[in-house]
Amino acid sequence: MMAHNGCQRFAVFLLSLGVLCVDSGDEQPRVLNTGDSHPQYAHSLVGLEHVVLVIQSQKNAYHSRRANQRKEQILQQATQLGQGAPVVLLLHELSQNDGDWSVLPALPHLSVSFSQSAAWFLFVEEETRITLTSLLHVLNRHDARKEWFLGKRLHDxxxxxxxxxxxxxxPPSFGYPDPAAGWVLSTPLLHRLAERIQYSPLKSDFTIDLKHEIALYIWDEGRGPELQDVPEFCSRPGAHCATAITAPLPDCGDPVKKEDVFVAVKTCEKFHSDRVPVVKATWEKDAAFLEYYSDVTDPSIPTMHLGVPNTERGHCGKTFAILKRFLSSAVPDADWLLIVDDDTLISLPRLRSLLRCYDATEAVSLGERYGYGLGQKGYSYTTGGAGMVFSRTAVARILSSGCSCYHDDAPDDMVLGMCLTALNVPITHSPLFHQAHPEDYPPAWLSNQRPISFHKHCTTDPVAVFTHWLQDRHDRHDRAEL
Structure with missing residues (x-):
């Protein structure tokens, strides 16, 4: 249940809408019939002006531009309808807290700023397309005075x-939202969550899969609401949809050239005979410049030893040696550096298409974003197994800052995240990079993507995974003729 003062403020808000009235003998406000013939709408009819729409934007220039374009499209649609306009916010602009991308740290600000003027809060991605009339139809089916968590339901x-x-x-018993389709919190629920976040720290230091962790926090071991599946929240466009995404891979023009991407593969001697052959059989052919970095020199692959001893975990020393080599005259002068593990499966053609969206002269760190200690102003990082992409400018800034490993076996991705946070370089997230196997993700979510990477060979056939998920049809045909 929400706090009593929250109930009072929300009642005042509904009174201002004209959907509640108070008789002298009533203990609680009662609902006025607003004239709609459908009785289920009478309890909570609201207009667009009582919807706060939060675009989960990012600081990177490309993503900020796309989010602003989406905001303008939404407001133009509202103007054409002539029925008021929602409040449209860009998440990365709400505060200076980098952890706002994980949404929960931003809820107190949203509660204080908008809970007395808003009935619903809708969270969408920058590529989510919204049909406002359908959205209102969905929202007005639900009593805005109650706690609601709405979205397209995914499950494991x-x-x-x-x-x-x-x-x-x-596993299928627990549902969590598809972020591309958007998800909604009613004001009473958002207000209660905001109070809880202020006085109760998040249970985990790590933010790994945001959509699942938000649902877990809201559910609160059965004390809070479960996600309610809404058919009008869609991944693919349809006549009935209130939300949808149309592009499984952003289209920013022709892919960058093969020569614009330098690929660094981290390996070690014990994996030369099993992991490296998979790379050679799948995606190595799509690279113009690729080097294998190991703990021994093996001319048959070939591998290179950078003078850093092998470690069982972390690999920070090896990664920083790769960064230094990338900026040296020993390798071609490429705009982008991709660092992957020897058990990473990746589509380089799709990566080159995605990189066209970004400016290589900007400091860019791109991949699957994780967070550490975001509730306590921690830092974000690009997880290593899914593949870490850096612009040459970002690499130069890292090395010139004096940032370094505190030990060779420190976690390289987390150390780089700390460095980039200190440099005020945003960690840019793409849901097309994946730290785990395809079977670790909901099929309904993957089916609307053109994935760029997956990670780990164990318990799976990596060549089959690459062929099914990462190799486009024309690539398969070309390889068959080789």
């Missing part, structure tokens, strides 16, 4: 490591 088919094997006895 099996227990997965990325969700810490939650609900292992019955």
């Amino acid at each position: 088919n099996k227990a997965t490591i990325i969700h810490h094997y939650a609900f292992s006895e019955d």
Whole structure:
């Protein structure tokens, strides 16, 4: 239940809308019939001006531009309807807290700023297209005075490591929202969550899969609401849809050239005979410049030893040696550096298409974004297994800052995240990079993507995974003729 003062403020808000009245003998405000013939609408009819729409934007120039374009499209649509306009916010502009991308730290600000003027809060991605009339139809089916968590329901088919094997006895029993389709909180729920966040720290230091972790926090072991599936929240466009995404891979023009991307593969001697052959059989052919970095020199591959001893974990020393080599005259002068593990599967053609969206003269760190200690102003980082992409400018800034490893086996991705946070370089997220196997993700979510990467060979056939998920049809035909 929401706090009493929250109830009072929301009642005042509904009074201002004309959907509540108070008789002298009433203990609680009662609902006025607003004239709609459908009785379920009478309790909470609201207009667009009582919707706060939060675009989960990013600081990177390309993403900021796309989010602003989406904002303008939404406001233009509202103007054409002539029925008021929603408040449209860009998440990365709400505060100076980099952790706002994980949404929960931003809820107190939203509660203080808008809970007395808004009935609903809708969170969408920058590429989510919204049909405002359909959105209002969905919202007005629900009583805005109650706690609601609405969206397109995803679920795990099996227990997965990325969700810490939650609900292992019955993985499909727990639902979480598809962020591309958008998700909604009613004001009473958002207000209660905001109070809880202020006085109760988040249970985990790590933010790994935002959509699942938000749903877990809201559910609160059964004390809060579960996600309610809304058919009008769609991944693909349809006549009935209130939200949808049309592009499984951003189209920013022709891909960057092969020669614009330098690929660094981290390996070690014990994996030369099993992991490296998979790379050679799948995606190595799509690279113009690629080097394998190992703990030994093996001319048959070939591999290069950078003078850093092998470590069982972390690999920070090896990664910083790669960064220094990338800026040296020993390798071609490419705009972009891709660092991957030897068990990363990646589509370089799709990556080159995505990189066209970004300015290589800007400091860019791109991949799958994780967070550490975001509730306590921690930092974000690009997870290593999914592939870490850096512009030459970003590499130069890292090295010129004096940032370094505190030990060779420190976690390279997290150390780089700390460095970039200190340099005020944003970690740019793409949902097309994946730290785990395809089977660790909901099929309904993956089916609307053109994935760029997956990670790990264990318990799977990596060549089959690459062929099914990462190799486009024309590439398969070309390889068959080789």
